[in-house]
Amino acid sequence: MKRILTYLGPVAICFIGLLLIAGCDNKHTSANSTQKPIQVGIIIPIEHPAMDEITRGFKETLAASLKQSVEFQVMRTQGDVNLQRSMILQLQNKGIDLYAPIATQPTEMTAAMIKDRPIVGLAALLPDSIRAHSQLALVDDEITPTQIIQFIHAIYPTKTQLTLVYSNNDKMIPEVNEAVAAGKALGIQIDTRMVTALPDLYSIAQSLSPQTQGILVLKDVLVVSGIATLSQVANQKHIPLISADDGSVQNGSGFALGVKEYQIGVEGAKVALQILQGTPAATIPMVKMTNLSVFINTKALNAQGQDITAIEKQAAKNRYAIVDLTTQPVGDLK
Amino acid sequence: MTPLLQFENITLKHPSLERPILQNIHYTVQKGDCVVVLGANGSGKSSLLKLLDGRYRTNAGKIILKNKNILALSARARAHCIHTLTQNAADNLFFNLTIFENYQLIQKRNKADKIDSLGDYLRSFNANLATKLDVLVARLSGGEQQALALALAVLYPPEILLLDEHTSALDPKTAEHLMALTARIIHERHITALLTTHNVSHALAYGDRILALKEGIVHNYIERDDKKNLTTEMLMAQCY
Amino acid sequence: MIALLLATLTQSLTLIPLALGINLSYTLLRATDMTIDGSFVLGAGVFAQLVTMGISPILAFLVALSCGAIAGAFTAFLQNGGKVDPLLAGILTSFILYSVNMAVMGRPNINLLTTPTLFSGAFAHSMILGWFSVALVVGLLVVAFYTLLQSRLGLCLRAFGDNPMLLSRLGYNVTTLRFIGFSLNNLLAAASGAITAQIIGYADIGMGVGMTLIGIGAIVLGQHLILPFIKKHYLRASSELLAAFIGITLYFFILNGLLRFNINPIYLKLLLGVLLALFLRTATQKASLT
Secondary structure, eight states, X not given: OHHHHHHHHHHHHHHHHHHHHHHHHHHHHHHGGGTXXXXXXXXXXXXXXXXXXXXXXXXXXXXXXXXXXXXXXXXXXXXXXXXXXXXHHHHHHTTOXXXXXXXXXXXXXXXXXXXXXXXXXXXXXXXXXXXXXXXXXXXXXXXXXXXXHHHHHHHOTTOOEEEEEEEOOTTHHHHHHHHHHHHHHTTOEEEEEEESSTTHHHHHHHTOOTTOOOEEEOSOHHHHHTHHHHHHHHHHHTOOEEESSHHHHHTTOSEEEEOOHHHHHHHHHHHHHHHHTTOOGGGSOOEEOOOOEEEEOHHHHXXXXXXXXXXXXXXXXXXXXXXEOTTOOTTOOO | OOOSEEEEEEEEOOTTOSSOSEEEEEEEEOTTOEEEEEOOTTSSHHHHHHHHTTXXXXXXXXXXXXXXXXXXXXXXXXXXXXXXXXXXXXXXXXXXXXXXXXHHHHHHHTTOOOOSOHHHHHHTTOTXXXXXXXXXXXXXXXXXXXXXXXXXXXTSOOSEEEEESTTTTSOHHHHHHHHHHHHXXXXXXXXXEEEEOSOHHHHHHHOSEEEEEETTEEEEEEOHHHHTTOOHHHHHHHHO | OHHHHHHHHHHHHHHHHHHHHHIIIIIISOOOOTHHHHHHHHHHHHHHHHHHTTOOHHHHHHHHHHHHHHHHHHHHHHHGGGSSOHHHHHHXXXXXXXXXXXXXXXXXXXXXXXSOXXXXXXXHHOHXXXXXXXXXXXXXXXXXXXXXHHSHXXXXXXXXXXXXXXXXXXXXXXXXXXXXXXXXXXXXXXXXXXXXXXXXXXXXXXXXXXXXXXXXXXXXXXXXXXXXXXXXXXXXXXXXXXXXXXXXXXXXXXXXXXXXXXOOHHHHHHHHHHHHHHXXXXXXXXXXXX
């Protein structure tokens, strides 16, 4: 008997604890049911300042524009598929009114699991055929690679050789293809290098073609995490490192044409507001980001031996706002 | 009559050792012999047995089993002819299976008829075993384990049974029992056996013939008729 | 509370075949087979790719299972001759499978939200019917696995894990048994992968990370709770099956329970890891006593 107790004791305690918690949890929600604030569930797949920026933009805008009170349940899944599934189920049990998953993969899972509540996929890209079958609205955070290539060509009309470093993330492959095609149209040959894991980035950076006149990175979480590695190579070769998001510019890329992450959250909140006011989610067209910015890092540009005036000139011509991130601390943007 | 087993000038070397483990061993075993191999630690007696069950290969010389070079036998054919029991019961049995499952695995491989009652069969080896058919081998005592290993080894008698100090991990009383049981079984069933031991009195009492090894070389051949004139002390002095 | 139980049950249901596969490698073959991290994705990827190409879900499912089996056979092949130990062979195959999975899928993520799958019809009808059909497929795999455990082959596989040297000396073909064991175990993992992809709506290149550990943790947890009470050895196969069920259910119960504590997920893996370590420790202590 004693032996049985030693085995079962800790487990029993765990169980009883969990039962109590589960019980309290239920009571808690039922007590609040008279007031009924709108419940919004946000799913953050990885720990990244960009994710926090999107979340902040979404929360602040939605809270300010809604008449009713709103409660946000933020779930951080740490890149774990099982955890993500548990968290979505948990949100479902809490009776969430609107889901806001960030990035494509969490949006897919939410759409597969949640059929009876609207979903606003932030920074997510899914075909329309899928949207038609669920209450899914999307905010696409991507500016097209063509826009970036054209902008680069305008700044550096003489460059004919660029290297594009990308990761094997699902959304990258069509974008890379588009970038290569856009380059070809402008007479720029784009070498592509795929990274499957962050540790590979160093060796890939060391083995770039000697003829390359610039390194290009799209909005690519994995490669951006290792942007410092590419920045070193760019400094050695005195070639520009060009990216497509603000975080990478803070961490050593020369300049980027992109959108402010905060703004993605703002656009998402506008869509959420429309849905909460009664517009069916599937009828809302996919939101494309139009307010583009040019992020620059003068220190990095100097180290890469690049002149800033051409960039400023082209930004002004295209009416892109210039955001100087040289002295901005990482992850503190509005 | 052709002998069952012949060692023809066997030499076994290990790359890291200067002295060969076995050198120029020449010996013949007839069917039904119970040969005891005696020798100090490192004299090469276990290696001699390992040459037979395929764990080692000779560097020079041949081992002939029933007119065939032993190297020409497939692993399966060799397994059919030769069965080894070592001092470590975990080598001889499947520890995490029951007695009955151990029996099933051996019975199937030999494609022989099932015996009527495993319990009755085991009773003649060790009375306790018969009542524990559904018990894991790991739960048996050391003596029971080795008795079971012996029982299963001779269930479908092999051409040659190799016993590599199979009693040495047991307490003296249990070892004595097991040795007597082993001797009875191999004589009753006319099994050819090669056994190694450090117990000189066992060698005299149970062995038909004795092969004394010293540093990899045959030190003395003792045949059936010579045994009568030997005492334990004399044999001890010769081998160690 | 019911919500917690439902969440737990639906999550563990899809991973039961995986748990059985790990039971096969970890308990019967006594090898930690890390191939599972890769073959789980392979199963999901092959299934997703084939149904997207318009092949019938049943055929796609069967092909996915076979691909898992082939991956397992490759791990077994690496171990031939005793040059590479099982753990390393599994890690190596899993490493290779990353490229294979990419090649099979063509992209890192295949969406199944609107593609007909084994269960899409049933789920469109009602949630209950949907889960019932999942349970049916899992049930079939369980029955097949149980039959295997009880069979002569099951006994041989168990003997292989216990003492491969002796098995080989008895004249059994150990290489073949290793092939069969590792193939079956990865077939089950691939089945879990394919089922999971259908439930969560996509196959993703990264979905297999840590699956082996979850499985082993669940098995150890389950066996730790069940086996002390099982004295009769003819009940062994059923108790192992039960241990796999209970283990995987308990794992997700604890996971979902901890989430309800509002524990920061950053510490979740730490907590689960410590819990598993404790169970593993007590399990080995018990083993060394007997």
